Amino acid sequence: MDMDPVLLLDMVLRILAAIILGAAIGLERQRRLRSAGLRTNTLVSVGAALFVIVGAIGIQGADADPTRVAAQIVSGIGFLGAGVILRDGLDIRGLTTAATLWCAASIGALAGAGMLLMALIGTVAIIATNTLLRPLSRWVNRSTRLEVSGSMETEDDDGSTDYVLEVVTTDKSEQRVRALLLQAVDRPEYTLRSLDIRPGKSSQMKLLAGVSAAHGGDTGGLQLAVQRISLDPKVTSSRWWPAEADD
Structure with a gap:
C-alpha cells in the first residue's frame, strides 16, 4: 500500500x-x-x-x-x-x-x-x-578490600593492578604456547594469579592469564610479552587489557 x-x-x-x-x-x-x-x-x-x-x-x-x-x-x-x-x-x-x-x-x-x-x-x-x-x-571495591583485610593489607596490594593476557593458538600447539606464556610473564614486577584455558573456534585454544602488577600502570612487561608471543607462528592473536570484575 x-x-x-x-x-x-x-x-x-x-x-x-x-x-x-x-x-x-x-x-x-x-x-x-x-x-x-x-x-x-x-x-x-x-x-x-x-x-x-x-x-x-x-x-x-x-x-x-x-x-x-x-x-x-x-x-x-x-x-x-x-x-x-x-x-x-x-x-x-x-x-x-x-x-x-x-x-x-x-x-x-x-x-x-x-x-x-x-x-x-x-x-x-x-x-x-x-x-x-x-x-x-x-x-569502593578497593576500600572494601582494605576494610576486610585490615592491618594484613600490604603496601603492594594497595597499589597493585590486575590485567588479563589473552593468547589464541591451535589445539596441537597449546602446551608449547602455554609454556611460552608462563615464561613471558615470569617477571619480578608481575604475579601470575590465574591461568584459564578455553576451547575456541576451528580447533583453536584460548589461554587467559590473570596477572597482577605491583605498581599500577606498569604495562611495559605486558607489551613485551605480547610482542614475544606474537612471534610464534602458531599464535593467532595475543593481547592484554585491565581486568575489571564488574564487567
Whole structure:
C-alpha cells in the first residue's frame, strides 16, 4: 500500500536515530573489548525501534496494542543478555554488558516511539554510567578490600593492578604456547594469579592469564610479552587489557 511520504520520512529518522544512539552505546563496550560491542548494541537498538514502529504504525485495528510489543522487547532482551554473562571461577563476568544491552533496547524503543530527545538523554546517561562511575566503583571495591583485610593489607596490594593476557593458538600447539606464556610473564614486577584455558573456534585454544602488577600502570612487561608471543607462528592473536570484575 502507498505510504505518506511525511510518515515514511519520520520512520526513517527514527531508525537512523536508533542506529546512531545504539552505536554510541556499543562503541564504549567495543573499546573495552567486551563480547557485546558496537554491532550488537546497534542491532539491539534498531531491532527494538523496528518492533515499536510495527506495533504503533504497522499494525492497525481494534485489537492493536503497541504496549504489548514494548513489553515483549523488555522480556526478550533478557534472553540475549544472558548469553554474555559468563561464570569465571567464583566470579561472574558480563553483568554490566548484559545490562547495557537491556538499556540499548530501551533507547531503540524510545527512538521507535518518536521520543528522540528522551532517547538522546538516555544514551548520555548510559554512557556516563559506564564511564564516569567506573572510578567510583573501583574506589569502593578497593576500600572494601582494605576494610576486610585490615592491618594484613600490604603496601603492594594497595597499589597493585590486575590485567588479563589473552593468547589464541591451535589445539596441537597449546602446551608449547602455554609454556611460552608462563615464561613471558615470569617477571619480578608481575604475579601470575590465574591461568584459564578455553576451547575456541576451528580447533583453536584460548589461554587467559590473570596477572597482577605491583605498581599500577606498569604495562611495559605486558607489551613485551605480547610482542614475544606474537612471534610464534602458531599464535593467532595475543593481547592484554585491565581486568575489571564488574564487567
